[in-house]
Structures are given as structure tokens and as C-alpha cells.
Amino acid sequence: MLRFFLLLSCVCQSRGQVQEGIVSGIGIKLCNQKCVERGFCMRFAYDSDRLACHLVHNDSVKWTMKEGYVVHPKLRSQLSACSIATCGFNTRCVERRRGGAACVKGHTEGGALESRCITHSDCSADRMFVCFINSCKCLPGYSFNPANNSCIRRCKVYGNGLTRYLGLGLKEHNDRFLKPKTEKECSEMCIREYRFTCLTFEYHRGHDTCLISKSGYLDVEYSKRETGQQNWILVVRNCA
Known part of the structure; x- marks a missing residue:
């Protein structure tokens, strides 16, 4: 029984599970959704290169910015990666596979x-x-x-x-x-x-x-x- 419980714990910490406030391996839409579902979440930070989601509920936002994340407000409507991306002149936004966004020339x-x-x-x-x-x-x-x-x-x-x-x-x-x-x-x-x-x-x-x-x-x-x-x-x- 103990062996089964340990195995189950390992499975539950795979993609999409929160580990120390970080949800890994998910797109930005799901990151926003998880923030909406959790009442304590004020906003969320997302790293499109690592597909990492950090749910923010206190001053940890300062730590988050140092780690390469971009902070976004929580939106209750459907969110697209390009809806919050800021692309410069003569560039366009494309959604990456699994939810990220990129500005391309x-x-x-x-x-x-x-x-x-x-x-x-x-x-x-x-x-x-x-x-x-x-x-x-x-x-x-x-x-x-x-x-x-x-x-x-x-x-x-x-x-x-x-x-x-x-x-x-x-x-x-x-x-x-x-x-x-x-x-x-x-x-x-x-x-x-x-x-x-x-x-x-x-x-x-x-x-x-x-x-x-x-x-x-x-x-x-x-x-x-x-x-x-x-x-x-x-x-x-x-x-x-």
C-alpha cells in the first residue's frame, strides 16, 4: 500500500501540477484558467520559453520578474497568447505550440x-x-x-x-x-x-x-x- 501511495504521488507531480507555486508544462490559457479557479491568485506570471506558470498572490511578483517571467492580470474571459503580447513595428504575433507567443518579423x-x-x-x-x-x-x-x-x-x-x-x-x-x-x-x-x-x-x-x-x-x-x-x-x- 505504501509503495502504491508513493507511485501515485510521483504521477501527480507530472505536467500541469503545482510545485512550490509553479505549474509547469502548460500554455498561457491554462495558466490564466488556474489563476481564475484559485481565489487567492491575484495575477499570474508566465515564461513562454519554459512553459512555466507562476500563480501570484503576494509580493513574490518581485522574485518572479527576476526569473524571466512576464506578469499578466487575471482575466475571466478566454485568453489567447497573442492577446497580451506586445509586438513592435513590422512584426506579427504567432501562437506557439502548447500556448506560448512569439513576435516574428x-x-x-x-x-x-x-x-x-x-x-x-x-x-x-x-x-x-x-x-x-x-x-x-x-x-x-x-x-x-x-x-x-x-x-x-x-x-x-x-x-x-x-x-x-x-x-x-x-x-x-x-x-x-x-x-x-x-x-x-x-x-x-x-x-x-x-x-x-x-x-x-x-x-x-x-x-x-x-x-x-x-x-x-x-x-x-x-x-x-x-x-x-x-x-x-x-x-x-x-x-x-
Whole structure:
């Protein structure tokens, strides 16, 4: 019985549990909700980098500010991460996975991705952005990360966002052959694939052919990276 009680205590101190006034591993919405639920809580402080929530009910707010938290008033209405973020000129707020917020820069309101361009320098200071057929995209083989408006080689978690590259393809690296009716159906098949993580898919606009792959454009040898493929589109998954 004692062993069971100790095991239960360990489980209860996992994500979302209060330890010395700190609730760890939760988003800012849930942090606000916990403050609302606890009558003693006057306001709360949140660290978006560590996903840490500190419920404030006394002068501990001074200690909290030294630890890298940002103090927010308790709101009884639904709270979004971007509703309390302060972003500067030519920036926009994006909500991170699991509740944080980030201010990202971009040449257009929607950021650098898919902005109109003539040369690579029109896209972003990030050298991994390129001007691909008059549209700013990540260098083929990189995925767009919406958390900081950048291009990265690997995502921790892949989302539903997609970037299209007309004329590119992967030779001999197709893990599934499908025959959907539309490109949208092909993308849904890639995202729903459970046998492996689908990183890219190719779609032929004339034959409704869908080839999904667990390989990225730069994962294969140079001789297998196809270009100039008429009516073929290579689609790369972006980060969540």
C-alpha cells in the first residue's frame, strides 16, 4: 500500500501540477484558467520559453520578474497568447505550440513565406529563404517554422502547413503510391499517414497521381533530386 501511495504521488507531480507555486508544462490559457479557479491568485506570471506558470498572490511578483517571467492580470474571459503580447513595428504575433507567443518579423503582413519576389534578397535576411518562381519559400529540403518565421532542416513536430515547389521531385524514394482525385486529398493522405512520418509528397496535376515519402528533398543523394518535372509538384510539410 505504501509503495502504491508513493507511485501515485510521483504521477501527480507530472505536467500541469503545482510545485512550490509553479505549474509547469502548460500554455498561457491554462495558466490564466488556474489563476481564475484559485481565489487567492491575484495575477499570474508566465515564461513562454519554459512553459512555466507562476500563480501570484503576494509580493513574490518581485522574485518572479527576476526569473524571466512576464506578469499578466487575471482575466475571466478566454485568453489567447497573442492577446497580451506586445509586438513592435513590422512584426506579427504567432501562437506557439502548447500556448506560448512569439513576435516574428516579415516583409509582408503574413511573413516572408510566399511573399512576392524577384531575387533572393527580396525574401528575408535568413539565407535559407529563396526566391522560387517569384515566390519566397524555404530552400528545398528545409521546412518553414511559423514560431519564428524561419526555415529549419528538421521540425520537432510537423504540422498541416505545406509549401509547394513546381517542377521538383524525388526519384526512387516514393514510399506509397496513391490515386486521389485532387491535390488536397493527396495532402490529407500525407498528413494522416500512420506507417511513417510523411515529410514530402509529389502530385501530378494531369494524372492525379500522389506519391508520398518519408524522405525530404535533401535526404536523398543529389542524383535523385529531380528538377524541371513538367506537371509535377513537390510539396514539403512545414513545422507545427
